[in-house]
Amino acid sequence: MEQYSLFDDRKTANPLASRLRPESLGEFVGQEHLLGEGKVLRRLIDSDQIPSMIFWGPPGVGKTTLASIIAGRTHAEFVNFSAVTSGIKEIKEVMARAESGRRMGLRTLLFVDEIHRFNKAQQDAFLPYVERGSIILIGATTENPSFEINAALLSRCKVFVLKALTTENITALLTQALRSPKGFGYLEVSIEESLLAAMAVFANGDARTALNTLEMAVTNGILDKTGRTTVTREIVDQCIGGKALLYDKNGEEHYNLISALHKSMRNTDPDAAVYWLARMLEAGEDPLYVARRLIRFASEDVGMADSQALNVAVNAYQASHFIGMPECSVHLTHAVVYLSMAPKSNSLYMAYERAKLDAKQQLAEPVPLQLRNAPTTLMKELHYGERYEYAHDTDVKLTHMECLPESMRGRRYYHPGKEGAEAAAGERLRAVLAWKGQGEREE
Numbered sequence: 001m002e003q004y005s006l007f008d009d010r011k012t013a014n015p016l017a018s019r020l021r022p023e024s025l026g027e028f029v030g031q032e033h034l035l036g037e038g039k040v041l042r043r044l045i046d047s048d049q050i051p052s053m054i055f056w057g058p059p060g061v062g063k064t065t066l067a068s069i070i071a072g073r074t075h076a077e078f079v080n081f082s083a084v085t086s087g088i089k090e091i092k093e094v095m096a097r098a099e100s101g102r103r104m105g106l107r108t109l110l111f112v113d114e115i116h117r118f119n120k121a122q123q124d125a126f127l128p129y130v131e132r133g134s135i136i137l138i139g140a141t142t143e144n145p146s147f148e149i150n151a152a153l154l155s156r157c158k159v160f161v162l163k164a165l166t167t168e169n170i171t172a173l174l175t176q177a178l179r180s181p182k183g184f185g186y187l188e189v190s191i192e193e194s195l196l197a198a199m200a201v202f203a204n205g206d207a208r209t210a211l212n213t214l215e216m217a218v219t220n221g222i223l224d225k226t227g228r229t230t231v232t233r234e235i236v237d238q239c240i241g242g243k244a245l246l247y248d249k250n251g252e253e254h255y256n257l258i259s260a261l262h263k264s265m266r267n268t269d270p271d272a273a274v275y276w277l278a279r280m281l282e283a284g285e286d287p288l289y290v291a292r293r294l295i296r297f298a299s300e301d302v303g304m305a306d307s308q309a310l311n312v313a314v315n316a317y318q319a320s321h322f323i324g325m326p327e328c329s330v331h332l333t334h335a336v337v338y339l340s341m342a343p344k345s346n347s348l349y350m351a352y353e354r355a356k357l358d359a360k361q362q363l364a365e366p367v368p369l370q371l372r373n374a375p376t377t378l379m380k381e382l383h384y385g386e387r388y389e390y391a392h393d394t395d396v397k398l399t400h401m402e403c404l405p406e407s408m409r410g411r412r413y414y415h416p417g418k419e420g421a422e423a424a425a426g427e428r429l430r431a432v433l434a435w436k437g438q439g440e441r442e443e
Helices: 040-046 063-074 088-103 120-124 127-132 167-179 193-203 207-219 233-239 252-266 270-282 287-305 308-323 329-341 347-361 377-381 422-436
Strands: 053-056 077-082 108-113 136-141 158-161 188-190 228-230
Touching: 040 063, 053 063, 063 077, 063 108, 063 136, 077 088, 088 108, 088 120, 088 127, 167 193, 167 207, 193 207, 193 233, 207 233, 252 270, 252 287, 252 329, 270 287, 270 329, 287 308, 287 329, 287 347, 287 422, 308 329
Parallel strands: 053 136, 053 158, 077 108, 108 136, 188 228
Antiparallel strands: none
């Protein structure tokens, strides 16, 4: 047997993903929620009433391809514009041509890839041309448009969210690639369906990644004397080794994953919490960032219900600092599982939030004189420290001294929960309030 190479074949001059790029909606895979019969984007395309739009979605879901198909359906000139390589000068040149075309009754569909990379001035340059209808702007972004697109431009565009392709979508796409004359239909390729499914899972919703992987696997397939190309499991394993997880430590997915971790722990779901932890760490997240979030969680969501949770979280931070990744993954897992299984209480978080509202509204409220120190004669003459009652001088270690400003007397911020150790703290507080004659006053 011999190693088979496709690079000398004229049919493979272009990458597989380029050769298989859909030219019509019928060939387009995925996005049924937008392009299915009766769906809003499909109706706009069919009626040739295309507005300026923003396509928001992960890589490889067909944003550029869909814009090209729309341009063909609307009989508009398609201009593909990259925010990575273009500046104000290039924008003005394209806009001038589009304005000239508009005067002659021609439409220009301007596709701007990675539009979030444009700064405010560059994005503003599109505004007058979008408003006049000189261009139909279709911007593509992998980032949340609410954060990355100027409000003025965003208000003039309809946002469509493109979803990552399903494993079934990608498996069907790979099967089509093996059969299509534009793909590997001219070859006899032998590959197990389970291997196609493995490539689909590896692609993580990205059609381009899936097709590139298939191309690499077939290129490295084994050609026998009958002309059959066999793709083995070993070849596929080599092609999908070192999977790059979809993760941007500075982007929205960063916040999505930490939110998933936090909410899984709050919901006492250790399995989900460990999964989201692994997603973050294996994608390259700073373990100390995760550890800091666990420290916050320990008091925000567990608090007095299990005060040991804060010690566990702080210890996990220190262990992560001492030994780093990958060894510290087990310490973070220890903390995540402990926090997940601990009794939950948000009473500390709510106490501070209630107090914060009053603090902001009454920043100038003076400290009661009895709570002030009097290190100087003048302060003593001004009655600082008078009527202070030292709790340790009493048998019960309590006094009736008021510690809040007069206008806020009786305010309650901390309301103990009933879970874990906080139940005992609640009993203790109720006894103290009863002794002071305050009872269960409202906040």
